[in-house]
Amino acid sequence: MSGxxxxxxxxxxxxxSGQLGRALLDAGADEGDRIRVRAPGSDELDLTRPGAVVEALADLAAGAREAGRLPVVVNAAAYTDVDAAEDDEDRAFAVNVDGPRVLAAVCSSRRVPLVHVSTDYVFGGDADRAAVGPYGPDDPLRPRTAYGRTKAAGEDAVLGSGAAAWIVRTAWLYGGGDTDFVATMARLEAERDTVSVVDDQTGSPTYAPDLARGLLELAGRVAAGDGPARSVLHCVNTGTATWYDLARAVFTGLGADPDRVRPCG
Ligand SMILES: NC(=O)c1ccc[n+]([C@@H]2O[C@H](COP(=O)([O-])OP(=O)(O)OC[C@H]3O[C@@H](n4cnc5c(N)ncnc54)[C@H](OP(=O)(O)O)[C@@H]3O)[C@@H](O)[C@H]2O)c1
Incomplete structure (x- = not known):
């Protein structure tokens, strides 16, 4: 799009308040007055409280109308603790399925488009996948974790809502907080002589600020009615790595010896 x-x-x-949410807030600020981002944490906007969602969308629509802006929602809220979701799938379902279902329904009734963020965990992650190449948006979903099941069901809920809704699946986010993988490896480099990192999973590490910029560009297109009403996209940085590769890259970037990272299965 031209300026x-x-x-x-x-x-x-x-x-x-999450990793991607903060990156979206920063990316919006980088656009100056053109993009106004309101990014409430769950304390302010809890997607499992339908009344709060209705109120937030009413505020968005009224504020946008008054300011002559196009309203759009980019949903960065999710229950993202993959291990905890195994023990509390009901809570993960409430946040990752019921919440987006209500959000999409209210978006639909207000005619506000929705960009909903999802994950590679909706796929099976089969070992032979590397030979086939990356997953495409139309590949069959085969989640193997509670988190993945809830995110897949959340996609269905959004796409079935009638809203103008785009699903954007991403993967291996970093660059938005103190606890992501890259930050953790940087901390361990300072604390330990060696670290052991799994070498049996391959993905596309994705810098949250890059994804945020792409999401805002997409939000602009969707809000302007540019393209189909509903679609599914994959959005990651280019290239692939294992967690072991990524840890070595972090050590190298810090000027440390990458051989202090040991592969494990
Ligand atoms: N991180 C990754 O590697 C990765 C990879 C692929 C896809 N994704 C997807 O990217 C999106 C953003 O992930 P992220 O890494 O930014 O996750 P995150 O840092 O865990 O942030 C998740 C956000 O969701 C909020 N949240 C939790 N329950 C909520 C509720 N009931 N209502 C409203 N907000 C709620 C959290 O708020 P509180 O902190 O206040 O609870 C937090 O702000 C998610 O859809 C995730 O599935 C992430």
Whole structure:
């Protein structure tokens, strides 16, 4: 899109206190006055409380109308603790399925488009996949974890809502907090002589600020009615790595010896 065609946006980002939510807030600020991002945390906008969702969308629509902006929602809220979800799938379902279902329904009734973020965990992650190449948006879903099941069901709920809704699946996010994998490896480099890191999973590490910029560009297109009403996209940084490769890259980037990272299965 050329600069003159870019719409002025009012963007609501549920999950604003999370890694991606904060990156979206920063990416919006980088756009100056063109994009206004409101990014409430779950304390302010809890997607499992339908009344709060209705109220937030009413505020978004009214504020956008008054300011002459196009309203759009980018949903960065999710229950993301993969291990904890195995023990509390009901809670993960409430946040990852019921919440997005309500959000999409209210978006639909207000005619506000929705960009909903999802994950590679909706796929099976089969060992022979590397030979076939990356998953495509139309590949069959075969989640193997509670988290993946809830995220897959959340996609269905959003796509079945009638809202103008885009699903954006991403993977291996880093660069938005103190606890992501890259930050953890940087901390361990300072604390330990060696670290053991699994070498049997391959993915596309994705810098959260890059994804945030792409999501806001997509939000602008969706808000302007540019493209189909509903679609599923994959959005990651280019290249692939194992967690072991990524840890070595972190050590190298810090000027440390990458051989202090040991592969494990
Ligand atoms: N991190 C990754 O590697 C990765 C990879 C692929 C896809 N994704 C997807 O990317 C999106 C963003 O993930 P992230 O890494 O930014 O996760 P995150 O850092 O864990 O942030 C999740 C956000 O969701 C909020 N949240 C939790 N329950 C909520 C509720 N009931 N209502 C409203 N907000 C709620 C959290 O707020 P509180 O902290 O206040 O609870 C937090 O702000 C998610 O859809 C995730 O599935 C992430």
């Amino acid at each position: 003159t065609q870019q719409p002025r946006l009012a963007v609501l980002v549920p999950g604003g």
